Structure formats: C-alpha cells, structure tokens
Amino acid sequence: MVAFAIQGWINLILWIVILGVLLWAFADCVIRRKDAFPAIGTMPKVGWMLVIGLMALLTVFTGFGLFAYIGAGLGAYYLLDVRRGLREAAEGPW
Numbered sequence: 109m110v111a112f113a114i115q116g117w118i119n120l121i122l123w124i125v126i127l128g129v130l131l132w133a134f135a136d137c138v139i140r141r142k143d144a145f146p147a148i149g150t151m152p153k154v155g156w157m158l159v160i161g162l163m164a165l166l167t168v169f170t171g172f173g174l175f176a177y178i179g180a181g182l183g184a185y186y187l188l189d190v191r192r193g194l195r196e197a198a199e200g201p202w
Contacts, residue, residue, distance in 0.1 A: 127164065129179075148197050
C-alpha cells in the first residue's frame with residue numbers, strides 16, 4: 109500500500125514538472141519575435157505555440173500518461189534547441 113502512495117506522489121511531481129516545462133516553453137515562444145523562427149529554419153511561431161499549447165492542455169486534462177511524455181520531449185526540444193537558436197539569432201553566438 110505504501111508503494112502505491114509513493115508512486116502516486118512521484119507521478120504527481122513529474123506531472124507538475126512536465127507541465128511547468130510546457131508552460132515555460134509556451135511563455136518563451138510568446139515573447140520571441142515572429143521573424144526569428146524562419147531565420148533559424150524551424151516551424152513558424154504560430155506552429156510552435158499551437159503544438160506546445162495543445163500538449164499543455166492535453167497534459168492537464170489527461171493527467172500523467174502518453175501526452176505528458178510527448179509534451180516533456182517537445183518542451184525540452186524547444187527549450188534546449190529552438191530557444192537557443194532564437195537567442196543566438198537575436199543576440200549573436202557570444
């Protein structure tokens with residue numbers, strides 16, 4: 109019984125972290141310039157906002173499951189790759 113309670117708490121913490129990553133990625137996408145996205149060769153800003161927002165909503169309404177895992181990967185990809193490219197395009201590599 110205790111193992112199920114621990115598993116439930118771990119799932120809740122992971123769900124909150126994944127949702128936080130998705131919301132961070134969405135907020136970052138909102139503040140970036142629209143013309144910077146094609147400059148780095150990625151999806152347009154509206155596309156990223158739609159995909160990240162949809163994953164965030166699906167994660168909220170379906171709980172910790174397949175959509176949360178997909179959302180975690182998508183949010184991590186945006187924050188680690190696309191965001192870095194957008195910052196370098198706006199500010200330069202150094």
